[in-house]
Amino acid sequence: MRKKSEERRQAIIDVAATIFNETGFERTSMSEISTRLGGSKATLYNYFSSKEEIFVETMRQQIGQHYEAVFEQLVENDDLRLTLQRLGTKYLQVILMPEVVAVKRQVLSHAERWDIGKMLYERGPKAGWTRVADFLKKAMDKQQLRKADGWVAALQLRGLVESEWMEMRMLGVVTGATPEQIKDSTERAIDAFMRIYAP
Incomplete structure (x- = not known):
């Protein structure tokens, strides 16, 4: 029955x-x-409390597997800089994808009037970047990074990786980046992050 x-x-x-x-x-x-x-509509309400909830779940499924691949880059026993480089590269590849940009644009256009922005954030980005924060806290405990707030460090890492691309991509100024551009951009972001958090 459950199936x-x-x-x-x-x-x-x-x-x-x-x-x-x-x-x-x-x-x-x-x-x-x-x-x-x-x-019937009653059937829908047996599974979802609102249209907003269905929307969030459809958007999460459409792009969720891409984001899961990002956070799978976190390997504790690996070289820290190399791990962050892999994470940043994969993240940048994902956020520049047309389908990911399309979902983000849809959510942003409705976030003020409905709870879909908050719902999607709680079920997606917040959960993923909490994993990064936990990973960074462990690196701080091992003295690979200076002691700081792991959540703030994760957000700053994300901001650095996004900084050269996100605004231009969302506004349609650029439609993508070459592997070489992504590699160079990510290296600059990780270098800046490591300078900020050097032990």
């Missing part, structure tokens, strides 16, 4: 994702999702 329930939940997400991508968040309704699914 069928999970399959039904996934079917709702798949149908909703198609509609959100076709018409956007605002013009999508629970009625439209239930009609295309072939069920």
Whole structure:
């Protein structure tokens, strides 16, 4: 029974994702999702409390696997600089991807009016960067980095890696970067981070 329930939940997400991508968040309704699914709105509410929750789950699934690959770069017994370099490179590759940029633009355009920004942040970026913060705290405990607030250090690391690209990418000034550009940019970011947090 549980397998069928999970399959039904996934079917709702798949149908909703198609509609959100076709018409956007605002013009999508629970009625439209239930009609295309072939069920009732009551069925949707058995699985999700709101359209916002369905939207967040569809967006999370669309880009979640890409972000998971970023945080898999954290290897405790590896060389710290090399690990951060791998993390930064993978992160930069992901945030420049067209599908990731599209999701971010959708969420940002609705974040003020609905709770989707907060919901997505809690289920995605916050969870991922908490892993980075924990990793950095362990590096601080090993005296590989100076003692500081691990969460702040993680946010500063993210900011440094994003700094040369994110604004221009979101505004459509650039549409991507070459592997060489990503490598050089990430090296500059990690160098700056290590200078800030040198023990």
